[in-house]
Amino acid sequence: MRGDYERLFGQIDHLEPPDGLLDKIILRINTERRRRTIRFRIGLFGVLAVTAVAAFIPAWQELQSEMAGSGFSQFFSLIFSDTQVVLTYWREFILSLIESMPILGITVVLGLVLVFLASVKFLVRDFSAVFSRSQLIKTN
Amino acid sequence: MTQTTDEELIKKYLSGDEPAFRELTERYLKPIYNFVYRYTKSGDSAEDITQDVFVNVWKSIKKFDQDKKFKTWIFTIAKNTSLNWVKKKKPLLFSELSGSDKKNEKESYSFEDSLRDPAPLPDEVFANADLKNKLELAMSSLDNNYRAVLFLHYNDHFTFQEISEMLGKSINTIKSQHRRGIVLLKKVLTV
Numbered sequence: 634m635r636g637d638y639e640r641l642f643g644q645i646d647h648l649e650p651p652d653g654l655l656d657k658i659i660l661r662i663n664t665e666r667r668r669r670t671i672r673f674r675i676g677l678f679g680v681l682a683v684t685a686v687a688a689f690i691p692a693w694q695e696l697q698s699e700m701a702g703s704g705f706s707q708f709f710s711l712i713f714s715d716t717q718v719v720l721t722y723w724r725e726f727i728l729s730l731i732e733s734m735p736i737l738g739i740t741v742v743l744g745l746v747l748v749f750l751a752s753v754k755f756l757v758r759d760f761s762a763v764f765s766r767s768q769l770i771k772t773n
Numbered sequence: 774m775t776q777t778t779d780e781e782l783i784k785k786y787l788s789g790d791e792p793a794f795r796e797l798t799e800r801y802l803k804p805i806y807n808f809v810y811r812y813t814k815s816g817d818s819a820e821d822i823t824q825d826v827f828v829n830v831w832k833s834i835k836k837f838d839q840d841k842k843f844k845t846w847i848f849t850i851a852k853n854t855s856l857n858w859v860k861k862k863k864p865l866l867f868s869e870l871s872g873s874d875k876k877n878e879k880e881s882y883s884f885e886d887s888l889r890d891p892a893p894l895p896d897e898v899f900a901n902a903d904l905k906n907k908l909e910l911a912m913s914s915l916d917n918n919y920r921a922v923l924f925l926h927y928n929d930h931f932t933f934q935e936i937s938e939m940l941g942k943s944i945n946t947i948k949s950q951h952r953r954g955i956v957l958l959k960k961v962l963t964v
Binding site: 638639641642644645646647648649650651654655657658659661662665 | 794795798799802803806807810816819820823824827828831832904905908909912923924926927928930955
């Protein structure tokens with residue numbers, strides 16, 4: 634009996650999908666994939682930017698105390714108070730300055746600033762991509 | 774040369790072979806478009822919904838249980854997407870389409886349904902020159918539930934078990950709707 638009805642249903646015309654539908658689907662999937670990537674990137678860079686700002690405060694405080702402890706500030710202030718002496722013994726002065734420099738603290742602070750700036754740069758780029766796409770959809 | 778199975782294509786796609794998904798889409802484009810069209814009766818809407826179906830498939834393909842049949846899964850997505858569309862468009866019709874079968878499930882499987890399948894179609898039916906139009910008319914006069922079951926069984930070649938999984942109804946309800954649909958269809962065709 635099933636064969637009978639399958640034969641019967643075989644009489645019904647099957648519609649052909651509109652031309653270009655397959656390409657439209659693939660395009661939509663690619664758009665969706667891009668949107669998903671952008672969403673992920675916005676989340677990632679957002680978290681990075683916030684983390685960098687949050688970590689900057691203790692890192693800066695740490696750098697300040699390191700500078701005070703190592704005598705770097707005192708050496709540095711000689712440039713303004715005893716310029717003549719600094720110029721005479723500039724090699725020794727630079728060496729002392731480098732030795733007393735809190736390298737780790739400065740690296741951390743600069744690293745955090747760089748992470749923050751890079752995150753903001755990528756966030757702006759991703760947001761503008763989302764914004765221009767939504768504008769494009771609106772105008773279409 | 775044997776055709777790559779759906780499951781093989783999915784595995785290929787999941788392991789990074791992008792064109793495998795295109796091939797899968799190409800394979801199901803026509804059946805899904807026709808399936809969706811049966812719900813919407815509009816080419817434009819069918820096109821939009823078909824796009825949504827494949828985007829939804831792409832979104833959830835990682836969650837697809839590869840022990841199950843892909844065909845049943847994609848048609849289930851198509852059914853749900855179509856019903857969502859119908860629900861947004863015509864809330865009243867949705868209730869007809871989704872069927873309040875839970876309530877009537879027990880009573881719908883009556884004694885009549887336990888009888889053997891209806892007799893084959895008489896030859897005169899096939900001899901009718903206007904069979905195609907008559908069939909389309911007959912199908913459109915059927916209740917949505919019966920029509921869906923008949924189409925899925927005879928047109929899309931799903932088993933009752935698969936249709937029951939797809940529509941979320943018991944197999945007895947599906948068999949019952951199939952039987953009633955066949956009886957009504959035969960009645961209309963042999964008039």
